[in-house]
Structures are given as C-alpha cells and as structure tokens.
Amino acid sequence: MSQEASGPATAAVADRALGIEGPAPRPARGRRKGWILPAYTALVIAYLVLPIAVMILFGFNDLKGRFNFTWQGFTLRHYRELFRFRELTTALENSLVVAAVTTLIATALGTLIALALTRHRFRGRGSTNLFIFLPMATPEVVLGASLLSLFVTFGTARGLGTVLIAHIMFTISFVVVTVKARTHGFNVEWEEAAKDLGATPWVTFWRVTFPLILPGILAAASLAFALSVDDYVVTAFNSGQTLTFPLWVFGASRFGVPPQVNVMGTIIFLAGVLLALGTVALQRRRS
C-alpha cells in the first residue's frame, strides 16, 4: 500500500514545485451522475425481490388443481383456510416454539461470550475468537451430520429436543458476532464512573452496561430467531420424525405445495420486516 501511495505523494510535491496550485479545472466529477449504475442496482434489487413477489402473489391464487404454477384468479380463500392442513399447522407451531426457545438461550449465552470478548483482556482471547468463528465456517450439512453422529452414538431419540440443541449450537456464534459488532465502540469510562459513584457491579451492569448494549442484543436476538425458524439442513439431520415448517414445505414440494405455505411465508415475511423496521426506528429515536 505504502508503495502505491508514494507515487501520488511524489507527484503532489512535484505539482506544488511547478507552481500548480490546487486542482486544475476538471469535469465536475462528482456531479456527472451516470444512469448505468443506478439502473444496474435497480435490476439486481429486482432480481432479489422477484421470488418474494412470486411467493406473495401466489398466496392469492385461486387454483383448481394441486400445482400452484399458473395464475387462475384472485382469492382470499387461502387466508381464510390458513390452518386447513393439520400437519402444516403443527409444523409451523414446532418451528415457532423452537425458534423462541433458541432465541432466548442462544442470545443469553452468546451475549455473555461477547461481553467477555469486548470488555476483558484475557489469556485465550484469540483462540476463543477463532473457536467462535469455526461453527460459522463449517457447512451446515457437516454441522448436521456430525451432531447426528453424536446422537447415534449415544442412542439419543431425535425430536424437538435434539432440534433445539442443534439450533442453539449454530446460532450462538452469530449472536456473539452481532453483539460484538455493536459493543465495539463501547465506553468503559461510563462503567468506571458508575463504580466511582458507588454502584455495585450488579447495579452498574443493569443501569449502565445493559441499556447501552441492548440494541446489539435485540439485533442478535432477531437474527437468532430468523436463522432458527428458517433452518432446513441441520434440522433435517436431527429431527427424527418431527416436522418443522421448512421440513414440511420441502416434503410437500414433491407433490405440490399448497398456497397456505405462500400465505404463511407472506405473514412471516411481513412480521419480520415490520419488526426490523420497528427496531431501526427505535434505535434512531434513542440516538
């Protein structure tokens, strides 16, 4: 880097020496806004949004047969009969329960690790960082397969419990990374100040530290929930006969996915978007 920088720097000195003061008149670089990049950006974003639009649209499709592939007219029927398929409903319930419990436990465990990593200098910090990174660097299929190896070895019956164990395992790292990112510029002085004013560590944590890192924790919790509720791969390896929402949809895809899946997907999508926007708005207000 420094080598490349030395070239222009030399040139600058040379310019000054030649009496060229300041930038020479050049075409207004910043003002000349081309249309290619914005158009390109719009195209890529359209590409990202297209499948979502398809999902939402075909939740309103008044289909006659089993395959939801061609548009046959508008209906709200599938919204009214959202819980028509008992198994699908159960699967969705399973997913929501697992995601909620995963979020609670993984957020707690991950936040503690993040606090240790950002606020303390200790021996083994580097290797802890690396160890936290490993589960994120391992392909999901390997995470699933290796956990299954453990359960097979001990003859553990697979079900919601094993799914929960798996989900907490693969979400912890993401929580750590998210909370860490938000606590990076953390002001240790404020805690010191609280202590100087006679606050116990307990009071300091809940009155000073926690409110400061709360946005990070909320972001991490929503990420954990999203990862858990959406997971197919790890779940497929460790669920036994129990079905979660993604597992049911995957299974159904062979025989035609009912529009109820689109509707549920749409509702989850809207809830997630609203929650995220709400969190952002809240953060803006606080700062």
Added chain:
Amino acid sequence: MGVAVSRPRSAGRRRRLAPYFLLLPGLAWLFVFYAWPTIQMLFISLQEGSLETGYRLTWHWQTYVDVFSKFDTQLVRSVEYGLLVTLGCLVLSYPLAYFIAVRGGRWKSALLFMIILPFFVSFIIRTLSWKFILADQGFVLATLKGIGLLPEDFRLLATPVAVVSGLVYNFLPFMALPLYASLEKLDKGLLEAAGDLYSNRLVAFAKVTLPLSLPGVFAGSLLTFIPSVGDFINAQLLGSTNTTMIGNVIQREMLINNDYPEGAAISFVLMAAILIGVAAYAKVLGTEELTG
C-alpha cells in the same frame, strides 16, 4: 469471596476470572454440541459395520480412499459450482455495493434493507419460487418461447445453470454486505486526491478503490463459497441426478442409506478442505476481520 481481610486480592482475582465465567456456559455448549460431535464423527468414519450388526471402531482408513474414488465427480462438481457461485456473486454485487456505498446518499439504508429482504423469506420457499420462475412452462421461458427467442424444448430446470443461479441468488447478500462494509469505510478523500493528481476514474478505481475493498472481497468470498459448496437444497430442488453435489451425497448416506461411516468420512473431507482454506484466508486477513 468477599472476606474483608483479603479484599483487594480477591477482587483482583474476581476481575481476572470474570471473563471465564462469562464464557463458560456458551463455550461449554459449543464444546459438547460442536467440537465433540466433530471428533465423534472422525471416529465414526473409521468404523465398520452396518445398521443391523452395529458399528465397531476398526481404524478403517480405507473408507476415505473409497469415498474419494466413489464420489470424486460430486466433490469436483461442488468445488466447481462453489467457485462459479462465488465469482457470479462477486461480479453481480460489486457494482451494486459500490453504488450504495459511494452514491447511495440518503437512500443508503433503504437500499441495504432491500438487499437483506430475501432473508425474511424461508430459504426453501425462495428456492421453490425459483423453481416456479424457471419452470419449463413458467412465465419467463413460456414468454421467450412464445416470441421465438428460444426453441420449444429448451429448459433450464435440471441443468447446472439452474443450480448455480439458484445458489447465486440465495447467497448474493452474503457477498454484497461485506463488500458494502469495506467500500463504505473507504476514505473518499483518497479518490479525490487521485483525481486531483490527474489519474482517470479507471486508474483511480484500480489503484485505490479495488485494493482497499479487498478485505470485503475476501470476507464475502468465504461467506458465499462455504455455504454454496455444502448446499444440497438447490441441487435437489432445481437440479437433476447430473447436478448432485457433495451435500446431497452426505444427506443420502446419513439419512437414507444410514451408512454413517461413509457419510462421516465425506463430511470430514469437506470440512477439512474448507477449514484449511479458511485458515489460509485468516492468515492473510487476520481473524478479527472475519469475526467482526
């Protein structure tokens, strides 16, 4: 612990031990359910037997040799697809990330939000949406065939193109976001300086922007390559038997054939290959850059 006499010392020890108490529960979970299973998997890969007779550890390294010769096609194919997907994501998202970071202005947050929008939809549903969009009589192909741009028997589903494009779609945000993060940090003064020194835009890009965004390129490449190499959903939903990837093999051996030693051996090969790659990257990059 709070004995008054030795207070300074015990307080000091408590401070020293505090990080370990904070780490303990989370790391314990990861040790028991991540590290241990990984080691367990190594042992299982060296066992012999069947589901009926039970498995015994016989240090049967031959499984690894068998696995390589049996599934070399899928291994090579997975790496090929992974590289193609990474390249595709990079080419597609670099201009996008650049635009948002440099010229996004007050639309920055909104545009970034659009990029993560797919994350609010289930991975399976998104991939099924692509199956629908790319279908032989779906609206895209039907239209193109209707106006005679494509032959009647042209199809995208069940081809490598479908699998790779599905993977590109699913993992694009993982490339775009780190790219954006590194381009956003870029000091625009440097670009102006380059301009003031009469370097044209292309040279300024090649000599200033691109080198400074390399950490983002590295991080993004890892984040797209790793999940796409191990993925089996896109190959299963959008592909055919000619597009099976290594993830499909692992899934089949572990869940359908119940050939745990073989499944474990392939998983181990895949993970070892990726971890070696990651270690090499981390050496160049430093782990802080990756782990935030």
